[in-house]
Structures are given as C-alpha cells and as structure tokens.
Amino acid sequence: MKLNPFIKYLIGSLSLLVFGTVTAQSASAKTHYLTNVPDYSFLETKRTIHTTNDYFNDVKITIPKGTIFQATGVSIGVKTGHPFLSIDLNGLSWHLRKIVIDSKHDQQSTASLWLTTANFKRVRTPSYLAYYQATKRFPASYRGTLHQGDKYPQDDSDVTAKSNEVRVTNDGYLEYTENASVQATKQIKPQYSVKVQRTIKKGNNTYLYTASNIPAIPSTHIRSTGKYQYRFKFINTNQHLVTTNPSMSNPDVFGDMTVVVRYYIGNTQTKYYLCTQFISK
Known part of the structure; x- marks a missing residue:
C-alpha cells in the first residue's frame, strides 16, 4: 500500500527530529578537559567529587563542590591523551583530610x-595564601607551613x-598544630582550625580575619560579633637563613643545606621560619 505523500513527509520530519535530537545530545555530552594546568596552580571543584585513596582504594573520600586545592603532578593518559591528577589531601583542612590521616x-x-x-575549573591563587609565594616550587611537605623556631635544625636532630x-590550608583554614614533626610527610590533627573570612595584604604583612580565635598565636580582637572578630598578622621579613650540613662520608666537605625565610606573627618577637629550598651537592 502506497503512503499518502503527506504521511511520508510527516514520518520523515519526525525521523529527522528524533535523530537530530540524539545527535545534539551526543555532542553536548562530549567530555572536555582542562588544558595548560601548571604545577602549583589552583583548581576548584565544580561539583562534589566522590573518590578513594590512591593505590589501596579502600578509603572513601568526599570532596565538596567549591573546594579549592593545588594542582601538582598533572599527567597525561598514555592511551587517552587526556590529563589527570591526584589531589594531595595534606593541603586541605582537617575535616577533609582526617579520613586518610586516620x-x-x-x-x-x-x-x-x-x-x-x-x-574542575582554574582559579586564581587564593588571597589567604598571600603570606608566601604559593605557586612557587617548595619542598613538598613544607608548603606554606610556618615552623616556630630560629631556623631549620641540623641533620643530627632534624x-x-x-x-x-602555623599554616593556612589551600581551602582557607588557619591551623595551629603543637609539637609536630619537622620532617612530617602528613599533616596531623591541629589543635585549632578556623576559617579565614577575609585577607588584606599590605607590603610584607598579610592580615587574616576570622570569626574565632586561636589563643596559641597572637591576634587582635577587633569586633564582638560577625565574621571578622579576630585579626592575625603574618610578617614576612624576607630574611633568609641557611642551615648547612657536611657530607656524611666526609665531614670536611659540604653535603647539603636548607634555606628558610624568617616570619613573625603579630607584634611579638616569636620567630617562625618557612622552608623554601633544599640544596644538596
């Protein structure tokens, strides 16, 4: 039986509409990847990430939407040619890293x-990290961490x-940790952790504003209510200090050295240092 020309036209139009819709959906569902993500740049999660720990894959990890973290070790898939990375949870606040530390x-x-x-999306370096050069290459476990003391200890005691x-995490929490190992490869539970609400940078001074206090470090109480009740002042002196160590095989020969920058917090003379470089022969 021959179809009425109008019916044939109607069927053709419907087919075009259906297949056109499928094609459009396929195109819109195409996965796009971030390009040009340098080491130590910053990314923000655009949706909640559900994943696990690396290698063992037996710890469930949730990273909320809007979390800022630092990108390191971006690699390219051999078969796919697409970029991927692992997120170092040491750089994030305690409530996010706790599950892997424990x-x-x-x-x-x-x-x-x-x-x-x-x-993910690229974002600028967060203002609350302005107290140091956050996008510069630092020794891995010392990024942004201020250690109380004169300078890095000698090899026989380090x-x-x-x-x-004292440090500010990549997602914006000011943390204070007592008696932490100088050579620690993981960030243990801090005694205090408060959200940074505002940052002002003036010359070598960085002012961090919070709603809660950290009694262990100097602060100025400026308001009784609201998000900006306490102000913490970080002073970067730009004074570099060096700890040198002899060679293990020959004590009369240079072996390595650690370079730090001196900091103060508040108007006290309590010394802190930030490790910036390890140099070995």
Missing part, C-alpha cells in the same frame, strides 16, 4: 581523577625535631 595506610592522595571541565606549626 586510616591504616600512609597514603594521603586521592586516586587519579580526570581533569574534566565538568569537575629527624626527631618537633615544633609548633
């Missing part, structure tokens, strides 16, 4: 995550040395 494994990175534009630490 786990039985010494593994603080997430499993590999594809750098898709649906999951393994066992401990100090009080």
Whole structure:
C-alpha cells in the first residue's frame, strides 16, 4: 500500500527530529578537559567529587563542590591523551583530610581523577595564601607551613625535631598544630582550625580575619560579633637563613643545606621560619 505523500513527509520530519535530537545530545555530552594546568596552580571543584585513596582504594573520600586545592603532578593518559591528577589531601583542612590521616595506610592522595571541565575549573591563587609565594616550587611537605623556631635544625636532630606549626590550608583554614614533626610527610590533627573570612595584604604583612580565635598565636580582637572578630598578622621579613650540613662520608666537605625565610606573627618577637629550598651537592 502506497503512503499518502503527506504521511511520508510527516514520518520523515519526525525521523529527522528524533535523530537530530540524539545527535545534539551526543555532542553536548562530549567530555572536555582542562588544558595548560601548571604545577602549583589552583583548581576548584565544580561539583562534589566522590573518590578513594590512591593505590589501596579502600578509603572513601568526599570532596565538596567549591573546594579549592593545588594542582601538582598533572599527567597525561598514555592511551587517552587526556590529563589527570591526584589531589594531595595534606593541603586541605582537617575535616577533609582526617579520613586518610586516620586510616591504616600512609597514603594521603586521592586516586587519579580526570581533569574534566565538568569537575574542575582554574582559579586564581587564593588571597589567604598571600603570606608566601604559593605557586612557587617548595619542598613538598613544607608548603606554606610556618615552623616556630630560629631556623631549620641540623641533620643530627632534624629527624626527631618537633615544633609548633602555623599554616593556612589551600581551602582557607588557619591551623595551629603543637609539637609536630619537622620532617612530617602528613599533616596531623591541629589543635585549632578556623576559617579565614577575609585577607588584606599590605607590603610584607598579610592580615587574616576570622570569626574565632586561636589563643596559641597572637591576634587582635577587633569586633564582638560577625565574621571578622579576630585579626592575625603574618610578617614576612624576607630574611633568609641557611642551615648547612657536611657530607656524611666526609665531614670536611659540604653535603647539603636548607634555606628558610624568617616570619613573625603579630607584634611579638616569636620567630617562625618557612622552608623554601633544599640544596644538596
């Protein structure tokens, strides 16, 4: 039976509409990836990320939407050619890193995550990290951590040395930790952790405003209510100090040295240092 020309036209139009819609959906569902993500640049999660710890894959990790973190070790898939990375949870606040720090494994990175534009976006360096050069290459476990003390300890004591630490996490929490190992590879539970609400940078001074106090470090109480009740002043003196160590095989020969920058917090003369460089022969 021959179809009425109008019916044939109607069927053709419907087919075009259906297949056109499918094609459009396929195109819109195409995955896009971030390009040009340098080491130590910053990314923000565009949606909640559910993943696990790296290698062992037995600890469930949730990173909320809007979390800012530092990108390191971006790699390219051999078969796919697409970029991916692992997030180092040491750089994030305690409520996010707790689950891996408390786990039985010494593994603080997430499993590999594809750098898709649906999951992540590039952002500027957060203002609350203005007290140091956050995008500069630093020794891995010392990024942004101020150790209380004159300078880095000598080799014969650095393994066992401990100090009080102050730092701001990549997602914006001011933390204070007592008696932390100077050579620690993971960030243990802090005694205090408060959200930074505002930052002002003036010359070598960085002012951090919070709603809660950290009694262990100097602050100025400026308001009784609201988000900006306390102000913490970080002073970067730009004074570099060096700890040198002889060679292990020959004490008369240079072996290595550690370079630090001196800081003060508040108007006190309590010394802090930030490790900036390790140099070995």
